[in-house]
Amino acid sequence: MNAISVTDRLFFGSEGGFADREAAEARVRDALGGADDGELFLEYRESESMVLEDGRIRSTAFDAAQGFGLRSVAGETAGYAHAASLDDAALARAAATVKAVAAGHRGIAAVAPRATNARLYSDANPLAALDTAARAALLAEIDAYARARDPRVKQVIASLTGEWQAVQVLRADGVRVADLRPLVRLNVNVVIEANGRRETGSHGLGGRFAYDRLADATTWKGAVDEALRQAVVNLDSVPAPAGEMEVVLGPGWPGILLHEAIGHGLEGDFNRKKTSAFAGLMGQRIAAPGVTVVDDGTIPDRRGSLTVDDEGTPTNRTVLIEDGILVGFLQDRQNGRLMGTGSTGNGRRESHAHIPMPRMTNTIMLGGAHDPAEILSTVKRGLYAVNFGGGQVDITSGKFVFSASEAYLIENGKVGAPVKGATLIGDGATALTRIAMVGNDMALDPGIGTCGKNGQGVPVGVGQPTLKMTGLTIGGTAV
Numbered sequence: 001m002n003a004i005s006v007t008d009r010l011f012f013g014s015e016g017g018f019a020d021r022e023a024a025e026a027r028v029r030d031a032l033g034g035a036d037d038g039e040l041f042l043e044y045r046e047s048e049s050m051v052l053e054d055g056r057i058r059s060t061a062f063d064a065a066q067g068f069g070l071r072s073v074a075g076e077t078a079g080y081a082h083a084a085s086l087d088d089a090a091l092a093r094a095a096a097t098v099k100a101v102a103a104g105h106r107g108i109a110a111v112a113p114r115a116t117n118a119r120l121y122s123d124a125n126p127l128a129a130l131d132t133a134a135r136a137a138l139l140a141e142i143d144a145y146a147r148a149r150d151p152r153v154k155q156v157i158a159s160l161t162g163e164w165q166a167v168q169v170l171r172a173d174g175v176r177v178a179d180l181r182p183l184v185r186l187n188v189n190v191v192i193e194a195n196g197r198r199e200t201g202s203h204g205l206g207g208r209f210a211y212d213r214l215a216d217a218t219t220w221k222g223a224v225d226e227a228l229r230q231a232v233v234n235l236d237s238v239p240a241p242a243g244e245m246e247v248v249l250g251p252g253w254p255g256i257l258l259h260e261a262i263g264h265g266l267e268g269d270f271n272r273k274k275t276s277a278f279a280g281l282m283g284q285r286i287a288a289p290g291v292t293v294v295d296d297g298t299i300p301d302r303r304g305s306l307t308v309d310d311e312g313t314p315t316n317r318t319v320l321i322e323d324g325i326l327v328g329f330l331q332d333r334q335n336g337r338l339m340g341t342g343s344t345g346n347g348r349r350e351s352h353a354h355i356p357m358p359r360m361t362n363t364i365m366l367g368g369a370h371d372p373a374e375i376l377s378t379v380k381r382g383l384y385a386v387n388f389g390g391g392q393v394d395i396t397s398g399k400f401v402f403s404a405s406e407a408y409l410i411e412n413g414k415v416g417a418p419v420k421g422a423t424l425i426g427d428g429a430t431a432l433t434r435i436a437m438v439g440n441d442m443a444l445d446p447g448i449g450t451c452g453k454n455g456q457g458v459p460v461g462v463g464q465p466t467l468k469m470t471g472l473t474i475g476g477t478a479v
Contacts, residue, residue: 003123003178007168011042016066017086024091025170028070031095032172035102037073037110037333039311040170042066042086043352047163048127052139054155060132067352072098073334074105080355110337112175113313120300120307120315125164126182126210135160138215146190146224150232154198155191160184162211169312177312183207183303183459185448186214188227194235201231202405205446207301230387230406233418240407240422240476246382246436247424247472248375248410252443253387255462258293259363260393261400261428264453266320266328267346267358268335277398277429278326286326287432290368293321295330297345297361303447304362304461311347311356318344321432332358350456360451362461368438372466375437377413383422383474384408384415398428401475421477431469439466 012021024040032038044066051058068091069082079101081094130138142158162184169177185206191198203226206214214220249257262278270276278286287293297315299305306315311333320328331339332347335358348359376384384407391402402424409416444463451460 003180004168004176006123006180007042007166007178010044010066010166011086011168018091019088023088025174027091027095028170029172031070031099032072032109033102034105035072035074035109037337038071038098038172041069041071041310041349041352042168042170043068044166045163045351046125046127047161049159049161050135050139051157051159052136052143053157055140055143057136057139068094069349069352069354070094070098071355072101074102076338077101078334078355082353084353109172110333112171112173113177113308113311113343116308116314118298118307118314120298120305121182121208122210123180124182124210126184127162127164130211130215135211138220142188142220142224145221146188146228149224150192150228152192152194153190154193157189159187160211160214167310171312175312177308179306179308181306182209184209184211184214186220186223188223190224190227190231192228192231192235197235199231199234201227201229201234203227203230203446204448207303207447208305209301233406234420237418237420240383240419240474241409242474242476244471244473246379247469247474248379248382248384249464249467249469250384250386251439251441251465252463253445254385255363255365255445255464256388256449257391257400257402257424258365258464259360259449259451259460259462260391260402261398261426261431262293263360263363264393265398265428266330267360268329268331268339269358271329272335272339275396277396277427281326284326285324286429287321287324288435289324290438291321291324291432291435292319292366293363294319294366295346295360295363299362299461302362302444302461303449303459304360306361309345309347310349311343313343313345313347315345315361318346330358330360332356348458350458354456357454357456359453359458360460362444362463364442364444364463365438365465365467367440367442367465370437370439372439372441375439375466375468376410376415378437378468379410380412382410383419384410385422385424393428399426400428401425419476423475425473425475431472434470434472435467436470437468441465
C-alpha cells in the first residue's frame with residue numbers, strides 16, 4: 001500500500017479526519033486563490049519513549065497527535081493557520097484567515113514540486129517492531145552488560161525513543177504528495193568512579209528505520225562500549241590549556257561545528273534578507289582550497305534524510321561550497337522563488353503547527369587527500385577534538401563557541417593526554433579559510449542530531465573527515 005492511500009485513510013472519511021477529501025481540496029483552492037504559493041499540510045504522528053536508570057524503568061510515554069497547517073504565500077508575505085484536529089469547521093476558519101494575505105494580490109501560482117518514486121526508508125511503522133516488554137528487556141540487558149564490562153560503573157541511564165510520522169501535502173492545483181517517516185534512537189550514558197573521581201561517557205545512534213536494528217546485540221553493545229570508553233578516557237583527563245593553537249577535528253560527529261558555524265549561514269532566508277555573514281558572496285572564495293560542502297537529504301535511512309520535504313519537494317544533494325567557492329544556498333519554495341533559484345528540497349517544519357523554512361538535512365564536508373596520521377604528525381602543539389557537546393552560534397556574525405566532550409593534547413605530532421573543559425571559539429567565515437588539511441576518512445555521525453532554528457527542532461545529520469585548522473582560540477581551564 002502506497003503513502004497516498006495510507007494517509008488518505010488517516011486524514012479523510014475516518015473518525016477524527018475530514019469528512020470529505022474533495023470538499024477539503026475545494027476549500028484549499030478557494031483559500032489560495034490569487035496567491036503565489038501555499039499548501040495544506042496534514043500530519044499524524046505517533047511517538048514513544050522509555051528511559052531506564054540504574055536497573056529500573058524511570059519513565060515511559062506514548063503520544064499520538066494529528067492536525068493541519070494551511071499556508072498562503074503572496075510575495076514576501078505568508079499567512080499561516082493551524083489546528084490540532086482535522087475538523088471541517090477549523091479548516092474553514094483557517095481558510096478565511098490565510099485568504100486575507102492574498103487579498104488584492106494577483107500572483108501566478110508556482111509550479112508544483114516534481115514527482116518522485118524514490119523511497120529512502122520503509123513505510124512501516126517502526127514502533128510495531130518492539131513491544132513494551134521487549135523494549136524494557138533490552139534496556140535492562142544494556143544496564144547489565146555495562147556493569148559487567150567495568151566494575152567501576154556507578155550509574156547507567158539508557159533510553160529508546162521512536163516515532164512514526166505520516167504527512168500529506170495538498171496544493172491548490174490538485175497535486176497531492178504523501179510520506180511515511182520512521183525515526184528511532186538509542187542513547188546510553190554511564191558514570192564510572194575510580195580513586196574518588198567520577199566521570200561520564202555517553203553514546204547515541206539512530207536513523208530512519210525500525211527498532212530491530214538497535215536491538216541487534218552487536219549494535220547496542222557497541223554503543224555501551226563507546227560510552228564506557230569515553231568515561232574511562234575522561235578519568236585520566238587534565239585541565240585544558242587556553243590560547244590560540246592548531247586544532248585537529250576528528251571525523252563524523254565533529255561536523256556539528258560545520259553545521260552550526262556555517263550551515264545556517266547558507267540557508268536561503270538569511271541570505272535573501274542579507275542577515276548572513278555569507279550574503280552577497282555567491283561565486284566568491286569563502287573557504288580554503290579543497291573544501292567542498294554538500295547538503296544531502298537523499299542518503300537512505302539517515303536521520304536527516306527525507307523522501308520529500310515538508311512542502312512536498314523531493315530532497316536533493318545540493319553543493320554549497322565547491323573547492324572553497326560558494327556555489328549554492330539551501331532553499332524552500334518561497335525563498336527559492338524570491339531569489340530566482342527554486343527550491344532545493346530543504347523546506348522543513350517541526351510539525352503541522354509550524355510554518356516551513358529552509359533547513360539543513362545531512363550537511364557534510366567531503367573527504368580530501370591526507371591520511372589522518374599525516375595530519376596529526378604536522379601539529380607541533382595543538383588540540384585534537386574528537387567529540388563535541390553543546391555549542392552556540394550567532395547567524396549574523398558567524399561567531400561560535402563549542403565545548404569538546406572528548407579532546408587530547410597534541411605535542412610534536414603525537415596525541416597525548418586527554419583534556420577536560422576545552423571550548424573552541426571563532427567565527428564560521430574565518431574558520432573556513434583556516435582549514436589547512438582535509439583527511440581522506442570522511443564519516444557520518446551515528447544518527448543523533450537535532451537542529452534548532454526560530455524555535456523549531458528537526459532531525460539532522462552531519463559528517464566530515466579529519467580536519468586541521470589553524471589559529472583557533474581554545475578556552476581552557478588550566479591555571
